[in-house]
Amino acid sequence: MKQSKDFKRTLITTALPYANGPVHIGHLAGVYVPADIYARYLRMQGRDVVMVGGSDEHGVPITLKAKNEGVTPQDVVDKFHGIIKEAFEDFGITFDVYSRTTTDIHKKTASDFFKTLYDKGEFVEKVTEQYYDEEAKQFLADRYITGTCPSCKSEGAYGDQCESCGTSLNATDLINPKSVISGSKPVIKETKHWYLPLDKHEPFLKKWILEDHKEWKSNVYGQCKSWIDLGLQPRAVSRDLDWGVPVPVDGAEGKVLYVWFDAPIGYISATKELTPDWEKYWKSDDSRMIHFIGKDNIVFHCIVFPSMLKAEGSYILPENVPANEFLNLEGDKISTSRNWAVWLHEYLVDFKDKQDVLRYVLAANAPETKDNDFTWKDFQTRNNSELVAILGNFVNRAVVLTHKYYDGKVPAAGTYTDYDKEALAEIPQIVERVEAALEGFKFREAIREMMNLARLGNKYLADSEPWKIQKTDAERVQTIMSICLQITANLSVLIEPFLPFTAKKMQGMINLSGLVWSDCGKLDLLKEGHEINEPELLFDKIEDETIQIQLDKLEQAKKANEAAAAIATPAKENVSFDDFSKMDIRVGTILEAEKVKKTKKLLKLTVDTGIDQRTVVSGIAEFFKPEDIIGQQVSILVNLAPRIIKGIESQGMILMAEGACGELTFVSPAKSVKPGSEIG
């Protein structure tokens, strides 16, 4: 495998945050902090690096949000692009360019990209059937259709997914589909779309990833292998929608590029926006591209986007895709809609000027190999016993002593003892280990090693005990303090990629600036007589009360969510008595039950309906063991049209009640009654 130094320049891309909400700690930990550490590290080495990012502003969810709030999609993305961009700036994420996908340059870039592939015959055209709203005169994307979930029967399920039970759906599966736009019942209509034939690129992807990039992280490699082994399907690159980049082909009115197609092209347009020289980052073999993303994006960045680039023909492909897993918050998944998150803009209100603390905690506990948990307790501990006690404390000790003994002037080093030499020799070793970790995208390890330099400082100071011998051997103390100050100076450089705000503060304190990475390991960064400034604390302790406030805040969010979930869904439309009478619901008794093989949710039941004994397949296996429900009385819809499920004919449907957390319960008579009793 090629080393990063074999390349002349590096293009770092960061996942484009979707502009329908602010960014939270999960985004930061998974993508932006690691990317920024890496970019800063390369820049400090004087290497040619460009880090691009931007807001992803197209797609259906944004149009939905706009509609709900009675504003235009542009209003929505303007608002969140602003919030997101500011949050990144506040946290010191050093994008060389932070753009957005609603710029003209991007529209043109994406449009041209499509046109090139179109002209080369890289797409296949397909006509499919989709829902169409005749009143609003437009096709309905999945998110624009609601109805009753065929799975859990709850109202308000979307065409792609039921929010209530989490099942992913096809829009055509919904019972009583309704257009979100006009409320009318949509009709099925034919529509033409373009597809990227991923299957065609499969042999290439197989070799490129599975053979040539075995060094990718196991989670990334494994995920790709899984997708490729499952067989790749053509993916639609266009949608019937009016918010996005128009498909640049005759007869494509009302169609735009599907958001996943236009979003990664945003990396290209952002680079174009940055420099007229953009092609050298994208089209020369001595450039390498690194995609920083979360695990939800692996398939796009490892399979889809490379296929697009390959099909286009003139672009380089990513050299590595160091995708992270997910960060949980206090044991639960971070969720924008449930407001279970720590929002970056809110964090800075509560923890003013503590960007580095969060950067540190997130990098030290980044979900590199598996999902990780962010807890406020851990945040407090890492701040108090690592940043304050180890790093801040050492620097403070060195600076305070220098002022005490030498009035702030750096003393001259005398003769080094063996122990001095030993300690000093460790500095370049630590630097080397930090470098190796960073080159391998092991940010947790890198930050641990970085802290080891501060640990070394504390140990050296404690072992040397200058305060004990200042009166008897002042000359020796000069050497000791000189070494402590050189370690401090080294620290101020080494921590910069990770803790840029603190690095700046430190360099101000020791009156140094313009340090670069190759200064790490030097023992003469501070010359004799160099004057340093007054000590100031790099970090403050965080008290229990401060942490409790954050925990309370989350607890409130949780309560608010529970309250929202407790509200019953609105009643359905009225039906006539005749409609109701059509349904034949009986009390039945389960006689036999067994799991349907090769399924997770299905039980095959034999039910005594009083009329007959029949077979019903029911999706309740996650909640009941077969042996526990023999003899259970249930409500059964007996005149539902039979249907074959997994090779078994299901003759009817067991009615279930769904609890607040999605758990299912039988609807059965309060007293045992004879099978066949009618419910009505």
Added chain:
RNA sequence: GCCGAGGUAGCUCAGCUGGUUAGAGCGCAGGAUUCAUAAUCCUGAGGUCGGCGGUUCAAGCCCGCCUCUCGGUACCA
């Protein structure tokens, strides 16, 4: 069900192509120390490496089966 990733000290994680008494940080206990934000330094306790079987002179690392967590995918009338 199938595919992928994980399951190593109280917590968060390392463990190279299998090789002597399984490591680190935090936490905990004891001691030292006072320059420093009661911070620091030293020492120590603590693990049947998810479980069972197998291959091997030797397995946390290889193979099989099982189990739990996370993600993808199929199924849910």
